[in-house]
Amino acid sequence: MAPCCYNKRLDGQPSVQFTKTQRQKSNLQFLLPFYLVVIPAPLWCILPHMRRLSLLLLAALAFACAPSSETPLAIMVLAPNANGLFEPQPQQLTTIENISKLEGSIAHFIGGARMFVDANNPKQATGNMEQYKKALFKNEGSGVRAQFIEKDGVLWPADFHSWAMVTAYWNLEQAFLYFNEIYGKQNPEELLDLPVYYWLDTNALEPDKQESNTDNAFFSGPLRMMAVLPFKSFQTIPMSINLGVMAHEYAHFVLNARVYHLDPYSPIYTVGYDSENSLLVNMEPQNILGSIDEGLADLHAYGVIRKFDGNGMANFIAWSLDETPFSKELTRQRNFSQGSHCMLPEWKTSLASTKFGMAYRIGSLFAASFYWAATKTPGGRNAHFDTMVKSIINAYDDEDPKNPGIRQLYLGEVSGASYLTQHPGKISLEDVSNVFLSHISHDDLRCNACKQMIGRLKLSQGNTVCNPSCYPNASDEICPGQP
Numbered sequence: 001m002a003p004c005c006y007n008k009r010l011d012g013q014p015s016v017q018f019t020k021t022q023r024q025k026s027n028l029q030f031l032l033p034f035y036l037v038v039i040p041a042p043l044w045c046i047l048p049h050m051r052r053l054s055l056l057l058l059a060a061l062a063f064a065c066a067p068s069s070e071t072p073l074a075i076m077v078l079a080p081n082a083n084g085l086f087e088p089q090p091q092q093l094t095t096i097e098n099i100s101k102l103e104g105s106i107a108h109f110i111g112g113a114r115m116f117v118d119a120n121n122p123k124q125a126t127g128n129m130e131q132y133k134k135a136l137f138k139n140e141g142s143g144v145r146a147q148f149i150e151k152d153g154v155l156w157p158a159d160f161h162s163w164a165m166v167t168a169y170w171n172l173e174q175a176f177l178y179f180n181e182i183y184g185k186q187n188p189e190e191l192l193d194l195p196v197y198y199w200l201d202t203n204a205l206e207p208d209k210q211e212s213n214t215d216n217a218f219f220s221g222p223l224r225m226m227a228v229l230p231f232k233s234f235q236t237i238p239m240s241i242n243l244g245v246m247a248h249e250y251a252h253f254v255l256n257a258r259v260y261h262l263d264p265y266s267p268i269y270t271v272g273y274d275s276e277n278s279l280l281v282n283m284e285p286q287n288i289l290g291s292i293d294e295g296l297a298d299l300h301a302y303g304v305i306r307k308f309d310g311n312g313m314a315n316f317i318a319w320s321l322d323e324t325p326f327s328k329e330l331t332r333q334r335n336f337s338q339g340s341h342c343m344l345p346e347w348k349t350s351l352a353s354t355k356f357g358m359a360y361r362i363g364s365l366f367a368a369s370f371y372w373a374a375t376k377t378p379g380g381r382n383a384h385f386d387t388m389v390k391s392i393i394n395a396y397d398d399e400d401p402k403n404p405g406i407r408q409l410y411l412g413e414v415s416g417a418s419y420l421t422q423h424p425g426k427i428s429l430e431d432v433s434n435v436f437l438s439h440i441s442h443d444d445l446r447c448n449a450c451k452q453m454i455g456r457l458k459l460s461q462g463n464t465v466c467n468p469s470c471y472p473n474a475s476d477e478i479c480p481g482q483p
């Protein structure tokens with residue numbers, strides 16, 4: 001089972017210490033939530049055709065001086081074709097400002113950085129967030145340098161890392177454009193200028209070890225950074241080149257920006273934590289919110305791919321994983337477009353656990369519910385998917401007291417001034433589902449989302465905002481027999 005960010009955060013000693021006052025007194029380690037894609041078993045290598053390309057192109061002459069970065073900029077990237085195979089394709093960058101440095105309005109790349117979590121380093125146990133960040137980075141890194149060859153007005157990356165970086169930037173731009181469209185007329189300023197640590201040397205995903213992590217990508221809200229780790233073991237598509245993986249991470253960025261305002265001192269990191277006694281007491285809110293974060297990241301990644309190719313790919317992780325039984329099972333669990341995604345009693349019980357490891361599984365139930373609600377509504381997925389994801393984004397942060405967003409839900413939990421009437425002082429699966437359902441204005445879509453969520457998440461239907469005519473019946477194909 002792939003560790004999840006929340007699982008990681010809670011492994012070992014209680015370590016959630018983000019309050020400004022408490023942190024000074026504590027000798028507990030900061031452990032940040034890293035929103036991962038997956039930690040698979042070993043075995044990476046470069047795509048055969050990529051290796052061939054890089055050898056050919058390395059032999060060619062790269063630019064002696066920096067190429068123009070006038071937008072739209074025609075570049076070659078590695079993107080999936082109609083058969084799901086990655087191949088060099090001419091595409092455009094519209095937000096790039098310096099193609100050699102991979103700097104643009106939405107992101108800038110940083111190379112050569114080293115970030116190590118060290119429980120024995122006193123500088124990582126005291127001070128504010130900025131001081132902590134400084135203590136975390138052994139090497140802050142510097143700007144990257146990509147090489148290109150121009151051919152008929154199109155820039156071709158000249159070596160492997162240039163292919164990987166320019167494709168990663170393009171992937172992030174695809175995600176940005178997708179969310180920009182969903183945001184509507186609001187200017188998503190919080191989504192600009194994201195630092196992307198390329199090939200970051202870090203042990204952050206396994207902080208108990210002093211070894212560098214590989215074969216992964218993550219986003220951290222408190223640190224406001226994305227990282228692509230070195231590849232070592234995968235056999236197919238590197239994370240940075242996988243459009244779905246980068247979109248998944250970007251979706252974490254959007255949710256964390258909207259719901260937690262990227263605040264390192266957000267109460268989300270302390271809710272459920274009894275700082276007096278250094279105990280984790282009620283983990284259900286964190287675990288539910290963490291599950292939503294993972295499930296919606298997969299759903300939006302599908303949406304980004306769909307915007308690109310017109311079809312979408314829920315199983316995008318399979319592009320990067322191998323054919324081992326472990327990888328196949330992992331991709332099956334995450335593929336919300338297929339199979340039976342239904343809540344098991346033990347998953348529900350685990351929501352209160354400090355060793356929660358079900359974020360991806362429970363998250364997939366949300367993703368499956370939204371995906372199938374759009375699919376089952378007359379007109380089909382093509383007619384309703386965009387409306388669905390817009391409703392989801394609108395539900396992240398909504399100050400209307402009659403229709404609060406997820407942000408208001410957890411702030412209510414923290415302050416005790418809960419907007420909720422069903423479960424005051426407690427965030428339940430019904431509560432978060434109700435927030436999403438209440439933001440779907442299309443009647444049929446909402447009704448189908450009710451059926452899906454009640455059926456898959458095994459919600460107590462009487463505690464939902466759903467009209468009884470939208471309850472699934474026991475013979476329904478959604479998790480039959482339930483509730």
Ligand SMILES: [Zn+2]
Nearest residue numbers: 035036037294
């Ligand atoms: Zn994730």
